[in-house]
Amino acid sequence: xxDKKIFAGGEFLITDVAPDDVxxxxxxxxxxxMIYETGSDFVEKEIAPVxxxxxxxxxxxxxxxxxxxxxxxxxGTDIQEENGGLGLDKVSTTIVAEVMGPAGSFxxxxxxxxxxxxxPIVYFGNEEQKxxxxxxxxxGEWCGAYCLTESGSGSDALNARTKAVLSEDxxxxxxxxxxxxxxxxxxxxxxxxxxKVDGEDFTGFIVEKDFPGVxxxxxxxxxxxxxxxxxxxxxxxxxxxxxxxLFEIGKGHKIAFNILNIGRWKLGASCVGxxxxxxxxxxxxxxxxxxxxxxxxxxxxxxxxLTDMAVRTYMSESMMYRLAGMFDDxxxxxxxxxxxxxxxxxxxxxxxxxxxxISKVYGSETLDxxxxxxxxxxxxxxxxxxxxxxxxxRDSRINRxxxxxxxxxxxxxxxxxxxxxxxxxxxxxxAAQAVAGDLMTYSPLSVELPDTPLALQEHIxxxxxxLALMVAGVTAQKFGANLARxxxxxxxxxxxxxxxxxxxxxxxxxxxxxxxxxxxKAKYQIAAxxxxxxxxxxxxxxxxxxxxxxxxEGDMLRTQLAGVKKLARYQPIDAVTLKREIADRIIDLESYxx
Amino acid sequence: MNIxxxxxxVPDTETQIKVASDSKxxxxxxxxxxxxxxxxxxxxxxxxxxxxxGGEVTVVGLGPKRVTESIRTALAMGADKGILISDDALxxxxxxxxxxxxxxxxxxxxxxxxxxxxxxxxxxxxxxxxACAELLGIPQMSIIVKVEVAEDGKTVKVTRPxxxxxxxxxxxxxxxxxxxxxxxxxxxxxxxxxxxxxKKPLEEKxxxxxxLDAAGFGEGGRKMKIVELTPPPARAAGKIVEGETPQEKAxxxxxxxxxxxxxx
Numbered sequence: 039x040x041d042k043k044i045f046a047g048g049e050f051l052i053t054d055v056a057p058d059d060v061x062x063x064x065x066x067x068x069x070x071x072m073i074y075e076t077g078s079d080f081v082e083k084e085i086a087p088v089x090x091x092x093x094x095x096x097x098x099x100x101x102x103x104x105x106x107x108x109x110x111x112x113x114g115t116d117i118q119e120e121n122g123g124l125g126l127d128k129v130s131t132t133i134v135a136e137v138m139g140p141a142g143s144f145x146x147x148x149x150x151x152x153x154x155x156x157x158p159i160v161y162f163g164n165e166e167q168k169x170x171x172x173x174x175x176x177x178g179e180w181c182g183a184y185c186l187t188e189s190g191s192g193s194d195a196l197n198a199r200t201k202a203v204l205s206e207d208x209x210x211x212x213x214x215x216x217x218x219x220x221x222x223x224x225x226x227x228x229x230x231x232x233x234k235v236d237g238e239d240f241t242g243f244i245v246e247k248d249f250p251g252v253x254x255x256x257x258x259x260x261x262x263x264x265x266x267x268x269x270x271x272x273x274x275x276x277x278x279x280x281x282x283x284l285f286e287i288g289k290g291h292k293i294a295f296n297i298l299n300i301g302r303w304k305l306g307a308s309c310v311g312x313x314x315x316x317x318x319x320x321x322x323x324x325x326x327x328x329x330x331x332x333x334x335x336x337x338x339x340x341x342x343x344l345t346d347m348a349v350r351t352y353m354s355e356s357m358m359y360r361l362a363g364m365f366d367d368x369x370x371x372x373x374x375x376x377x378x379x380x381x382x383x384x385x386x387x388x389x390x391x392x393x394x395x396i397s398k399v400y401g402s403e404t405l406d407x408x409x410x411x412x413x414x415x416x417x418x419x420x421x422x423x424x425x426x427x428x429x430x431x432r433d434s435r436i437n438r439x440x441x442x443x444x445x446x447x448x449x450x451x452x453x454x455x456x457x458x459x460x461x462x463x464x465x466x467x468x469a470a471q472a473v474a475g476d477l478m479t480y481s482p483l484s485v486e487l488p489d490t491p492l493a494l495q496e497h498i499x500x501x502x503x504x505l506a507l508m509v510a511g512v513t514a515q516k517f518g519a520n521l522a523r524x525x526x527x528x529x530x531x532x533x534x535x536x537x538x539x540x541x542x543x544x545x546x547x548x549x550x551x552x553x554x555x556x557x558x559k560a561k562y563q564i565a566a567x568x569x570x571x572x573x574x575x576x577x578x579x580x581x582x583x584x585x586x587x588x589x590x591e592g593d594m595l596r597t598q599l600a601g602v603k604k605l606a607r608y609q610p611i612d613a614v615t616l617k618r619e620i621a622d623r624i625i626d627l628e629s630y631x632x
Numbered sequence: 633m634n635i636x637x638x639x640x641x642v643p644d645t646e647t648q649i650k651v652a653s654d655s656k657x658x659x660x661x662x663x664x665x666x667x668x669x670x671x672x673x674x675x676x677x678x679x680x681x682x683x684x685x686g687g688e689v690t691v692v693g694l695g696p697k698r699v700t701e702s703i704r705t706a707l708a709m710g711a712d713k714g715i716l717i718s719d720d721a722l723x724x725x726x727x728x729x730x731x732x733x734x735x736x737x738x739x740x741x742x743x744x745x746x747x748x749x750x751x752x753x754x755x756x757x758x759x760x761x762x763a764c765a766e767l768l769g770i771p772q773m774s775i776i777v778k779v780e781v782a783e784d785g786k787t788v789k790v791t792r793p794x795x796x797x798x799x800x801x802x803x804x805x806x807x808x809x810x811x812x813x814x815x816x817x818x819x820x821x822x823x824x825x826x827x828x829x830x831k832k833p834l835e836e837k838x839x840x841x842x843x844l845d846a847a848g849f850g851e852g853g854r855k856m857k858i859v860e861l862t863p864p865p866a867r868a869a870g871k872i873v874e875g876e877t878p879q880e881k882a883x884x885x886x887x888x889x890x891x892x893x894x895x896x
Binding site: 068069071072073075076079080109110111112114115124126130626627628 | 648662700701704705708820821822823824825826827829830
């Protein structure tokens with residue numbers, strides 16, 4: 039473990055990663071396993087019985103449950119010990135986020151509270167602010183909320199109109215403005231509010247609900263997560279003591295963006311929990327529902343659905359814990375002094391901003407895929423509110439919108455990586471040039487693969503990385519400084535990179551299981567990687583072709599297309615049989631099988 | 633007040649149990665192992681008494697290394713220390729042999745009360761508690777739903793449900809109590825508890841550490857042999873009674889109960 043390689047953000051795309059370099063759920067310590075059990079037990083015994091009642095948005099019930107979660111320490115994994123938390127590693131945080139995933143609207147209350155509602159103070163609060171607010175947030179006595187969005191500034195978050203002006207006596211900032219779509223607003227006691235000091239300097243403030251001039255507006259009527267509260271927060275000459283300025287005047291964007299990084303990866307983890315719930319519920323139904331005198335789980339198309347849900351969930355799960363491990367490895371490097379500094383911690387996490395965006399997009403779209411198939415497997419019952427599938431379907435949808443829309447996050451994947459390349463933090467350009475050179479001599483027909491499980495998949499993922507670098511390279515060359523305007527192409531590059539990270543996370547995890555427990559024990563994981571790679575390579579090839587077809591023309595285009603074809607050369611496998619095997623395992627276990 | 637809780641690790645009740653090809657054991661590949669739910673009541677009761685009277689709670693488990701996970705869970709709930717009796721020679725032991733090993737480990741400890749589940753949810757035998765008490769020469773009260781220790785900590789009054797009534801039994805201490813559902817609502821292992829459990833002592837002992845001869849344990853030492861394990865028979869499909877009116881349906885039902893089910 040001591041030799042674990044620390045990767046730069048985005049480096050996975052230009053380098054080979056070894057199985058021992060990644061953290062996987064199979065590496066859980068006894069403590070991790072117990073945290074998983076406690077969290078799952080909490081959801082099963084405290085949340086599941088009241089899940090319908092929660093939809094009625096009863097503040098007393100929500101705060102009672104939040105208090106219970108606080109008692110168990112579920113709200114304090116990221117909060118330092120001296121402030122009433124536990125200061126645990128990021129793997130533990132990921133575990134709690136995951137197990138809360140199937141908790142319906144409570145998972146929204148929980149995520150907003152422990153994430154954006156609490157972390158700004160954890161990472162950017164001064165000692166007095168931490169001592170004053172964190173113990174209450176850790177215990178669940180107070181619920182936290184986060185106010186960034188306004189009616190006129192959503193994705194363009196820094197363009198806020200809420201204004202802060204210092205009072206004449208210098209003791210208060212007077213805030214005026216209206217924040218929109220504030221999760222937990224109806225029952226929160228503290229709000230992290232962003233406002234521009236004198237209309238210029240974007241700054242964070244800790245605002246208590248009882249400060250004069252603070253109020254909340256009407257509840258929004260939403261498509262899903264009905265049990266969560268979403269309201270505007272109104273600031274009318276609100277008096278905020280100067281000691282409640284969070285971090286530094288004019289540095290609000292630092293808080294906002296760092297907190298979003300963390301929120302994105304935790305959202306991904308939460309989605310994994312939801313996905314596992316879908317698989318388990320869907321297979322139970324499919325085993326119990328008889329049509330044409332047999333359980334519908336015996337039909338090939340239902341089997342395919344169950345397998346696709348579980349396989350994607352496996353990739354998503356592998357990705358989230360891999361990323362948690364990357365954070366922990368990186369944070370472990372901080373010296374004792376830096377460990378105490380929230381800003382240093384946030385900086386270490388920022389290293390993986392691109393990976394956070396990948397997790398957000400992949401996690402939320404995997405969940406959306408799963409809830410959709412879950413409804414479909416239940417047929418007419420899936421459409422009726424009597425079964426949980428209908429709620430799952432509605433509740434999932436918001437995840438592609440908040441914490442930065444998936445469109446914004448898609449832009450950020452290549453955007454962040456290219457920025458790092460410009461700053462000299464990531465050797466993207468050299469790697470892209472090397473690919474162009476390799477392409478001349480590389481011949482897919484002369485590749486000899488070792489006789490090991492997943493050798494083909496390992497090879498083709500390596501080639502996919504080259505392909506990504508190739509198309510990113512030609513695109514960057516063509517558009518230079520105007521690249522950001524080419525959203526359609528950037529989104530396709532993002533899709534290729536996201537799928538590479540997903541496939542590779544599943545692959546490395548599986549190789550790690552094989553080396554620990556042998557091939558037989560990893561049988562279904564091996565099958566999962568095979569069928570997923572088999573499905574993704576043709577898609578990646580097609581995206582790459584679309585990109586070069588836009589960027590190049592004539593002879594240059596023909597050369598590039600030949601390059602794409604060469605790198606993506608892959609002989610499909612018999613995925614139908616493998617998918618049936620995985621499905622039979624899901625049907626037998628009646629749960630997520632990995 | 634020093635309390636001991638004997639703990640067994642069993643397949644999670646939600647695990648699908650499959651009989652192995654030898655027809656005498658189960659397939660353990662996909663089994664999720666948990667603390668026997670009846671033993672959880674014992675851990676909870678011990679912790680409540682400790683909160684009231686002070687003292688220490690020691691958890692004693694027996695079995696392969698994986699049992700440490702369940703002992704750690706008890707420590708995370710609040711128990712003070714753990715002992716795992718683990719020895720290859722124990723593999724295949726019957727209830728009596730298990731009780732012998734537990735009693736040998738407990739004999740070396742100071743205790744006022746011993747709790748154990750009224751039975752394991754795996755083989756449902758309910759022998760270990762009684763056998764252990766017998767080997768230690770102390771009173772045993774089985775299937776208990778209420779425990780009241782006297783203020784002076786010298787005696788205990790317990791309640792056992794019998795045919796819809798309650799039997800109240802009083803005993804001197806030390807004594808052994810086997811716990812039944814309804815005794816309490818076991819607490820969760822909290823996250824702070826889990827982190828603290830990491831530092832709590834967990835000792836591992838072999839049969840020779842306990843001064844026991846391996847010959848009396850394992851398959852060879854069994855007094856009771858498993859002849860065959862069979863899954864419960866598959867339930868036959870239900871029947872919906874047809875009929876236009878309630879009267880017709882009732883008549884049809886009565887006919888079926890008489891002619892087919894032959895119960896009336």
